[in-house]
Amino acid sequence: MAIIALGYMVIGSDRLDAWDGFATGLLGMQRVDRGGGLRAFRMDDRQQRLIVSDSAGPATIGWEVPDAIGLDDLAARLEAAGTRVARAPRGIAEERQVADLISFRDPQGTMLEAFHGAVTADRPFIPGRPITGFRTGPLGMGHAVLHVADADALLPFYRDLLGFGVTDWSRTPYPLYFFHVNGRHHSFAMVGSGRTGLHHFMVELGSLDDVGQGHDIARVEEGRLAYGLGRHTNDHMTSFYANTPSGFFVEVGWGARTIDPATWTPHETRDGPSLWGHERFHMPEEARARMRALAMDAAARGIRAPDPNPGPWPSSGCAWADAVITRE
Secondary structure (H helix, E strand, C coil): CCCCCEEEEEEECCCCCHHHHHHHHHHHCCEECCCCECCCCCCEEEECCCCCECCCCCCCEEEEECCCCHHHHHHHHHHHHCCCCEECCCCHHHHCCCEEEEEECCCCCCCEEEEECCEEEEEEEEECCCCCCEHHHHCCEEEEEEECHHHHHHHHHHHHHHCCCEEEECCCCCCCEEEEEECEEECCEEECCCCCEEEEEEEEEECCCHHHHHHHHHCCCCCEEEEEEEEEECCHHHEEEECCCCEEEEEEEEECCECCCCCCCEEEECCCCCCCCCCCCCCCCCHHHHHHHHHHHHHHCCCCCCCCCCCCCCEEEEEEEEHHHHHH
């Protein structure tokens, strides 16, 4: 598998000040001063994970490969399949804080980048609000989810060409495919909503209290909370969703399961997206009621997910928190 993690997200927006407050004050990221029409934010020992630029397209997903050979192999495979690949200019690689990258689009037109050699920061990560840190490391930044017009039509591109592993899929309440590229349950997913664009990206925090306090912050700001606190059926994440300054969502979660890609068996899920909660405040009441009914049905059938293991996560989980634990 050439792609090993979701490395970064690039968001195009002219609302840079609004993104400053959202990324630091709610998500807990650290702003990296870049100036001009660009903002960059840290989550861990990487120099940056989120970039907001007033000159970028709506959303770009940055996928990490192990090295230069892996990047060249991926470019060759894409070109052989008829996907146009562009080698990024040196200035773009410097802006992304990576050694080298390529750009290309999926069949729907979503801009994707693949890179190697992300720059490591020379100073400790300082969160924008008091949190224990983000779960990143080999699991990557988190996950990204796209609205797509036809999920089945896009499946071969992500599964067969990019080499993403299918974790699970669902047909209710709409077509959904979840893909893994490492031990994270999913680093990418497609929602067959008939629309196009970014549905959300997810960041996973180090403790449930981090998420609960973020939920309180979002709840008191008019229009900020998109989904209330809840727990997903497939990745077991406890999370809420916030409306971003760009109109899509960010999922803020804790406690997601990890899998072993070597032994995992893809399967269909039929329990709906949430075991409980995730009240969808952004939806009309009729649609909210349908989603609520799915969770009530799962509850009536006694569907449960195991609780995540307590205590410190593995040393590969969160570089900043591990450093704090080690010092203590």
